[in-house]
Amino acid sequence: MSVTGVEGEERHDFTKEESRQIRARSLTLLGSLVRPLWGRIILTIVVVVVSTAAQVAGPAFIAFGIDNGLPAMLEQDWMPLGVAVGAFLFTGIIGAVLIAWYTVLTARISQAILIELRKRVFLHTQRLSLEFHESYTSGRIIARQTSDLDAIRELLDSGISQLVQGGLYMAFIAIALFGLDWVSGLVLFGSLIPLWFLTRWFQLASQKVFRQTRTASARVIVHFVETMTGIRAVKAFRKEKRNAKEFGGLVEDYRYANERAINLFGIFDPGLVLIGNVTLAVVLLVGGLRVAGGSLAIGALLATLLYTRSFFAPAQEIAMFYNSYQSAAAALEKISGVLEEQPSVPDPTGPIDLWKAKGAVRFDDVEFSYKEGRVVLPHFTLDIPAGQTIALVGSTGAGKSTLAKLISRFYDPTSGSVTLDGVDLRQLHPKDLRRAIVMVTQEAYLFSGTVADNIALGKPEATREEVIAAARAVGAHEFIEGLPNGYDTDVNKRGGRVSAGQRQLISFARAFIADPVVLILDEATASLDIPSERLVQEGLQTLLADRTAVIIAHRLSTVAIADRVLVMEHGRIIEDGTPAALISGTGKFSRMHAAWRDSLV
Amino acid sequence: MQGKLLSSDVHEKRPGTFAAIMRVYPFAKPAMPRIYLGMGAAMLAALVALAIPQVLRSLVDGPLKDGDSSEIWWPVGIVLILGVIEAIMIWFRRWFVLQPGTHIEARMRNGLYNQLQELPVNFHDRWPSGQLLSRAISDLNLIRRWFSFGLVLFVVNTITIVVGIVVLASINWILGVIFLVCSVPLVIYGYLFENKYSVVARRSQDQAGDLATTVEESVHGIRVLKAFGRGAHALRNFESQAELLRGTEIEKAKAIAGIWLWLLLVPDVTFALCLGGGVWLASVGQITPGGLVAFFATATVLRFPVESIGFLLSMTFDTRTAADRFFEVMDEKNTIVDPESPRTIEKPKGRLVFHDVHFRYADSPERFPDLVDGIDLELEPGETMALVGLTGSGKSTVTALATRLYDVTSGSITLDGVDIRELSLEELRSHVAMAFEDATLFSASVRDNVLLGRPESSDAELDEALDIAQADFARELPEGLDTKVGEEGMSLSGGQRQRLALARAVAAKPDVLVLDDPLSALDVDTEALVEAALRRVLASTTALIVAHRPSTVMLADRVALLEKGRITAVGRHSELLASSEHYRFVISSLEDEGDGPGYTPSPPTTPIPIVTSGVSRPSTEVGS
Structure with missing residues (x-):
């Protein structure tokens, strides 16, 4: 069976070869959408890297303020504290302004990609021949151009931001922590092992449940649209009650699929918090012992604790990204399938003009x-x-x-x-x-x-x-x-x-x-x-x-x-x-x- | 477009955001106990998180200051236990809240669907299905997320911030006051943000609905666009709408960027001030190092609740918009409802009478006369009445009135002496069955589609109905009568659909059959066969048939002539031919002109006018 174009769209059991083929065409499509925007994308990356670095620097200045500013103050030297406060203020403002700018920049990029994709799908479906439209129902084309594009929009709007920002944040914190206190850094690295297992479990489990929510929601949509377009016949033949029952069943399926999906988060989220808090306790122990022994300053201990606590905050968002990524990838696969369809009545490559036709x-x-x-x-x-x-x-x-x-x-x-x-x-x-x-x-x-x-x-x-x-x-x-x-x-x-x-x-x-x-x-x-x-x-x-x-x-x-x-x-x-x-x-x-x-x- | 019309109506008088969302309460009520429990769990989690810095303070000021490493284990153990409790409480919050949230969504979705099914056709004429769909899916999704996530976090985070500020003040009141004063601009900006954001959010939701409508039209109207080669034209249209949406989305992003700026900037400035102040206070002995550590650890715990206010606000406003859009449909008054104490017709005979019936659309301008302008018509049991008139004379409207798809504006329609408004809709529509000109098939088997009005029918009855409608083709479909048709199934031609719709009306075995131009898509041969078969059914059933062609009129015992919403003549076909000039005008074909009154069926006396000029000899080779 072939998976070219929209064939096999309703299947889930692709072979490795077919999956690769589908992924390749999605990526080609994505590449062609992103290429004209490279300049803006690089600017956006620079902005987000700088802003995240600025944000991450904060606790280090607090540590500096306490450990160096406080002793200096006791000797009436305001300088170190002034430097710490000034630096904190400076990075804070830079970070905040850049994040705001970044928000608008990503919106512009995602909207540019979306509008291009919208136009392409629209133009292409217009170009496809009637033969295609007669077999590929109108409902499905509408779904491609609405709910599938919505899924991609969600990924572009928040998903990628979450991934990039979250990933950078975690990376910078790890670097900062190592710079501040390599022992705490090692503890943090140790925590990555349970984190990896938890995330992996979540990915695999959510992938399955997630597909179910998509099919369930599609069924709800189809039934809904059909009822609304055929409302006269529904009324004339008293189909309301039967419909309500049928629709109620579909809604319940969708609800249940949703419940299962959210359920996974209900385990994943506290799991993250647990790992984070245990790590915090270990960092505290390791750090505390050294402070007591005099080999670590109190301010540095505070900073390691603040860093450790912040480290796990974006993990949840990155997991969410995985969700929107799944949905957008599925959507992109289907859209790229439609775009791959060749019109069976193609426009001529070397068209002949006929300015004045006689009509024979x-x-x-x-x-x-x-x-x-x-x-x-x-x-x-x-x-x-x-x-x-x-x-x-x-x-x-x-x-x-x-x-x-x-x-x-x-x-x-x-x-x-x-x-x-x-x-x-x-x-x-x-x-x-x-x-x-x-x-x-x-x-x-x-x-x-x-x-x-x-x-x-x-x-x-x-x-x-x-x-x-x-x-x-x-x-x-x-x-x-x-x-x-x-x-x-x-x-x-x-x-x-x-x-x-x-x-x-x-x-x-x-x-x-x-x-x-x-x-x-x-x-x-x-x-x-x-x-x-x-x-x-x-x-x-x-x-x-x-x-x-x-x-x-x-x-x-x-x-x-x-x-x-x-x-x-x-x-x-x-x-x-x-x-x-x-x-x-x-x-x-x-x-x-x-x-x-x-x-x- | 529709969306703009609606939004301008809505924004005139807006209740508060909270009041608007709380209208959802009846749907959420059964879920509230668990949501409260979830809030309790979340509150505990937050308090535990706030307690951890206090342990740190005693650790720093105690064992660490003294350099006593053997005393470190206890506080660390407590931090660990508190951390585990926090995780468990978060698990509890999720577990309490998750299920009820999905139930709220499902309840609202079913409620919306049932309301839409009950709202009169009149409502559906005005609302494109794209706008309804976005309400049923994405808007309700938003509401679910708000109830199981937004609401809980909003309440808990607000309390956490208040408690946190108290804790900060208890560590050191000067630093606490700095923190409190600094949060004032955030509150102010939050209010400003509502005004800015909710308007843009509403616009973007409506524009997305409009764009969906355009997409839908471009697909449903694909044949027209292709036939005229207007793909580029449609694209331009679509493009300008998509550009509008893009503009709105960027405006929305700017609003979000604005609140992000403040939510990040203010805590940063606060932290800087507190850092300076805290170290100074420590230098003059007003605060212990442990206090300073606790202060910053607590302030860090508060950072997430403060930052979350941004998206919680935008989420709340989105939800409010969603609730508004949901209730726009739910508030719509249903005018066609069951009577309080419905009467029943014990032994239906099928006597259908129109008494001085008027009808006009509620929104049609006053200068326009009623669409149906005082109709008196009696159909005796078993009688077949044809309804004849020019396009736009109100024929289809009259047929729709008989099943209460629309209600009469004044006058009444009775079935066996009972006003049809005194019957339950269920009963009325089981007595009266309709076939429409534009036949709708549902995504179901041929069998289910035909037996829609009487699912308990036997196979023999199904066969009979198919035979009468000449829908033999259905048996030759790939899976026979179990072949799925409709949107998700095989696409059938207009004529095929029309025959199935006719079979459906016949299979319902109604007492009154209402057919709105049911044979328009059939060819002459098929039409003749259907008519012959229909005659048997019509012999015993009261029927009202909208007809354009003399052949259909021939099925009727009597004919009613409709002229500008009034019935100007009723009688047998031959009588009307003789007496009514308008009738002759409406019903007689091109070549019958000039045939006077008393026209009798005989071969044409005048040959058909044939344009023969300029005919070149047909040169055709047929076959191979």
Whole structure:
């Protein structure tokens, strides 16, 4: 099994080889994000090293003050004490200011990395083909861009700071302690042995529990989102109680996983304190014996005690870092998997410009299958001259939408080629392709924003007049004017609630304003009432006069405006001709048409 | 966007932080005893930590001064025992507090979920699911952490600081006063920090929610973005939002850096002053060396509590924001609720009557007429009524009123003579089943999805429902009827989803069936088959069907014509064709124009207008 891209994302049982592969791609991604920030990172490191050193110096000055300042004071010499106080004050201020600066510096770095990563994921998911989106559910992409990025943010914001600061702090204290009193230093080193075992135990145990919390929380999220998006159906079919029970179970799983994770901390944290306090007692004993014997000053003893107590403070934070590191690493693995996915409909490397398209579409020896071995469109060749309006009819699953998706290059043919004005779509510059060919589907999706924004999506630079003209052309102007703020009504807000049919009209206007040479309508009028459909069709007749069009419709009234009808069955075009010729014939279309006529009454 | 709207509403009148968080108390109440015990344990741990320096003092002033090494063992033994006790108390604190914290979170999460399930559709129309999700997950996470960590530490550390200052003063009152005076700026800065930080924190949480909404839209609307090649356009939009968030986050970091500065600076200055003062006091014999050692050891113990105030404050304000956001949803008044003493319908017949029904959205401007503007309609038991009208005439709204997805603004709807508001929602919705135009499937097997309204149905009933909806394809899915569909399962086409949704409505075996344009995504052949099968079901069931096409209308016994929220005509299809011009306008297709009243089903007299100009000869080679 491969682990390239998003494959194997839900697995936990990677082999060593696979783990290495995944880690390598995470690191490559991380490297590419960090590289442009090297300068800032070095500055940040310098700042944190200096500030930590300044902080750590404190107790040594206290020791100096007591051991040298006090005897000097007794002889009315203020100098040593003044030096100790001044030095303490100086390092304290430097330390505090630098830590504050460091906080802002790390925030800038982490935000720079995050925004870059956000943009990359966003752009890449936009670039990935529909094939990917159809198998990789929307929920998972949303999770990648929200909760996974949150995990990385947490690591960058506090985790790394904790590690760097904590690690430096411990290292500097150890150095200072050795400098002050090497015997105490040795005691401290001895304490590292139980510390190592405790931390190692915590790492291994938390790794396991931690994964469980992540899967448990993902389940809670998926169930939650699904309920909220399907709330009407939930209510209409009284699913509330069953849902509450199901959700309650998931919440309990999540709670339990969390409890276990926190439980580990409940052992780890007092364990650290215990090691720290025992070490303190030993340092006290070893130091005290020497003070009594006169080989160590009291001030130095105090400083060793202060250092020993501070030494263990960051250990807990470093352990926390391990937690956020685990979560961020898992997140980065998944994100790098998405970024590794190659679009199956890639942008051309040497794109051919087509400034002015005429709109001749040709399928050349095309065969298409979504999955290997399951041919959806068997081998065929089809020529659609520029300006022709084609009606594509046939029962559900006959391959009509697939044919349309090949023209709009949502998919590429398995073999053969689809061309526009003789240029293979795979080589056509994306900007020209999208300007020339536009597809309107049955699901009319509206983005948050105003009605005008939604129409102008077809042509971002459109003026208000153009927007209104497009709305008029499809008969949407009247109802839009009737909205609380007309064209400026927010479609998600008060009074902006539009019906399914109205959504479809807006998406039609969107296609009109885009003004493509080739227009594909896939069931685009299904939710419209008959008068609206008629208006749309009248609009279409003018619009389509000098355009190529492929219209898929269940209602055969569309055929009225078509120059040519293609009847499809099981992926094959079984009839092809002018509407009149086919109706008067004896084929499938003439039967369908008769049945449809009967249903009109 | 939504988030901005909400935050501006909220900030007008703010209760105190503590009061805002304490609104969570009802959820936390069962957990409080253990939290108090945890505080007790933490307090003991803190006191033990404060006691250690006192032992040091007696050690320094006693055995060490005298150089008597045999006396050292006792104090060291005491320090060791105190150290072990501190560790045990910390273990106790964790053990007491951890479990209740997770229970608070789980209780609140279930509470939020249940409230959201009960809130009317009207509420969900206004709230993007991204904003709801962030409340259910990250906000509640924050609240849990605060209860099991923040609250305990906040109380204990504050007490520790107070006790510690008393201890310091008892060692030497002058040094104690210096310490106390120096902590004043911290308290002041803490208050200033609240104002600065909580506003930024709220903004960042809302902006993150908005960004999540944009991400969600870019994924759900991917087909549109691709079809128009607007990926770059969407990216720009996303980028500017992400930049906004970045700005806010850096502002937040600056606020945190500010409080860090003070929390580090003030103790450092205090230490320096105390060092100077302490040594001077020692030189004039006002304090023993042991006292000096104890003073600094105690002050070091206090450093963590003082520094912790910074993140405890920001954590508290984050929690407050989280609690505010949580209660924004919990405070939302549910308008569609069960009556206090619900009536029941013993023997439902399915007589559905609309009496002068009006409906408007509560927030729609006054100059707008009611969306449903006085409807009177009677559906006899077993009768099928088609609802016909232009897009936006209120058809879908009328169907939603019948199951109380929305409540009527005035007037009433009765089922078998009982006002539907006097029935429990549970009962009402078991009598009335709906199929929507945009069919929702849940992450569950086909079987569970179809039997959603009546899980106890037999396999035979399941088969029947699938047959009626022409959903044969479901049996050919990889795992047949056990194939998982929905968000986490196989993706089905619009037509397939619609047929399963129809099967679901039929399988519920309701007394009244409400279908909102249920066949729009079906092709002509399938539609005809479904209609033929539906006829059998409709013979015995009261039904209200929103229809766009004549073929669907043909299923109905009578047709109601809806025009701008009013019913302008009711009657049989042929009657309305004859009597109502608007009806002919709405229902007759392109080529039927000109057919006068008394239209009879006969082959078309006029041929279909065909545009033949400019047709080049189709040149097609089909097959291989």
